[in-house]
Amino acid sequence: MAAQDRVEGVYGPGSFTDTAFTSVPVESKRLLVELAKKTPGFTTDQSLIDGVKFVGDELPCIPGPIKSQAFVAALHGLAGIVGHEILQLRGFKTSGETTVNTDAAGMFPATPALVHIDGSDGPQILKNPAVKAFDHGALGTPVKLRSQAIYPTATPGVWFQLHGSLGPEPILRSIGVDPNATFASGDEAYEHIKKVTQTYTASDLEQLMLSRGFPGSIVHSPASWLDTTMGRSLARHPLVDYSKVQFTENIPPVAFPTAQENPDARPLAGVKVLELARVIAAPACGTILAAMGADVIRVNSSRLPDFTPAQVTLMAGKRSIDLDLKKDKDKETLESLVADADVIIQGYRLGSLERRGFGRSLALKLASARKRGVVYLDENCYGPDGYYAERPGWQQIADAAAGSSYVIGKSYGFPDGQGVLPSLPISDMSTGILSAVNVMSMLRDRARYGGSWSGCSSLTGYNAATLQSWVGLYQPDIVKRIQDRFQFEPMTSDLHVIELYYAIARSWDRYAERSGNSYTRNEEFYTHFKDSVYGKDLRILAPIVQYTNPLDRDSTPTWTSPPVPFCFNETAVFN
Template sequence: MTAVPYSIRQEAEHIFRDTLLRDQRLGLPQKVASASERTTFDTTAIDTACLPVPWKFFESSAALWALAATYGNAIAKERFGVDQDVVVNTDVASLFLCSSLLVRVNGKSFQDSEIGARVANMNATKSLAMIGLPPTNPDLDTSEKIIAEISSKVEEYDADWLDTEANQYWRQAGTICLTEDEFHTSEQGKAIKDDGIYVINQFDTPSLPPTPYPTVSRDKLRPLEGLKMIDISRPDIGPLLIDGNLGKRDVSLDLKSESGRATLRRLISDADVVLDGYRPGALDRLGLGADYCRTLARRRGRGVVVVRENCYGWSGPLAPRSGWQQISDCFTGVAWGMGRFLGLNEPVVPPLPNSNYQTGLAGLVGILAAVDRRATDGGSYVVDVSLKQSSKSE
């Protein structure tokens, strides 16, 4: 019997139609299922795996893009009466996961040493101090010497000590690498095991009536045309700023100053969607968290959608911790799975920041769902997404 070759496109469509569209946790309305009949996957795309990973990174990226585009198509039909098709190219969806690596400035790639040195220098002073090393050492003039020096110091401590010191005392992101089974049996894993790729909580109904979509010119028929979105985040890493800020208007605010807080409050007061990209609780401590956004919405009589993103999920003992894509991959067992896939008895962080980008896609679908519900049911909404929710769904 001849084996059927594996197809990226077919698996992406399977995830889209048989997993995402049927996931009751997402609360998708019937119009999305109806719109999915006009969603197809481009048959001219490369259909074989192009990167050796044991997880369905590319397939799930394409499936999430299909869901986002299908939901947007359903909203566009409802708003503008347009009938159109959605065609998903799995090549483009795959490249999306490494788009920050493809950025060019004035024709120069971020692989250029001059640009890379400017934007890729993350402050490691606290992490070095934690293990008793100075911030600089001119004698360590090669990467081999630096690795050997740091490795010898790290070996002086056990994983529990490093985990506790980093997260609690030094407030640095870090985690113990778990296997997939260890993650699922951990208190944090059990706390978020029933979460979908996003969790939506509705507030302030029926006090806030439905918010109709704004009237826009007929030459702009994008699904969310006319809605105002505020993205609050720190542009620490240059490639991500350029990659993630396309189409946005930028403003730099000092949120620890009264003038900066007042400006952000004014921006939020008129926003339809607010994206909180800070570590959990940071905006709350500044008085500008989700609860306050909802208060401003009640005052104006029009609901708001607040999207919160974190690493560990929004319930469980580790929910307040900060974390990055690498932390999520290590905590959920993705790194151990990658290492074993490569024939190694050690965890290896995958070569692409998959959970970063797929969390963004999950947030996009969550925004579409919450804005759609605001238009029909009224109220305000908090959309929770996390790197862990994305990692455990791969």
């Protein structure tokens, strides 16, 4: 596949735009091939790479110039390939074929919004009595909702991503906004905060958030991000980033269960995964691993706020328990789970659990004592090292930092420097599948070479990868074609990601009404659970990786249990 010429600067400094359009399935395959080359330790078995088939519509279904849909489809292709490698290690004869529908992959970032319960959908889902509110009021008023928005600053042409996190009060107070102020609408709250942010330079806001330990980011162009110390530090790491832990070479390989030992033909049958995470990215990883056959236990704390809508989708195939690390009994429970786990997904700030005695050090110590290596994944905003590594961050922060929000704003015709969020929690969900590829690769290598393995997946790393010159961006006429087809509602700097993703789902629904059973109305893209805690018919987006060859049909990813609310199970031990 010949490389095409690209034009630099169409969407701001450091942006690289294609000169010709390639359909989403074809582009997905190109990106898969390139990612396979750029991923250390990835398979050189060309038959597995050739065996990935991408099917779907020619045109993307996600607004803007970033190739999010093709990129996330390619990541699912990588996961499908590693799944085949693991099946072969288990003694299964496989076809080596993986199918990824790129339309479903385009819907994947909207997973939290694509829920139907007994005929209800959209925001109505949050009124279901079984969907327990876990945001602790973090988004309960207009001013708190608009604590997560992009604002102009006193620095001409430089905007700032403010992020109230799941505790907006201290962040709003830090800039001089009363978190208890009442406003009639989100627009009114936005205008009030906007007047305040314009009294700060962009660098003053950045330094204020950094010094207080709060999230936040200047809206960088792709070039200005790579010119920062943190941008250069993160760029040194490959996207799929893992290695064997030093001094664990004496731990023997851990074989996957054979078909005779475990009749479940999904790749990760018998693998025990402990999920220590909140919100979207790391939980998305755990849900993907559960579909691949892993036994996943999610540890929540009812004392901590979490992303309420995620319960109905990103808990599929899992169990969830409530632990309080201030209680000795709960600390003992968590240590026993760490001691038994094959995989630990850590989605809090880098070093946060380590300081509480439940980080990588404990996992490696217990793995050494049992003579069975552990796979440890850090999922965070900024990567495994560097100036901002321990800084808190969220999807919106990564979008602003790496240049994604800058590029989106430019593509929508806003002035240089004005950021607009990508329309969905794209970096969140995409880092989820990236993390799953990371974990599956480490499990494969633990079985081959022994030892314990450690990796990191970062939101900003994902965003920066999609903006690299080898990926390219869609031309303005393609951005217009996407908009003309789906007639997306206006997207602006003030909107919260929840407002955006419900708006995208509405546009897909309207398009499906006009064009037939496509996208949100294509039942092939969904899975149903009968008599779940939420209702008699719960419908969510199905796993994207599919093994459609009859030889592999029993191995295709699927969930064997419906999503449950956070803190649902009284106790849980690995099977």
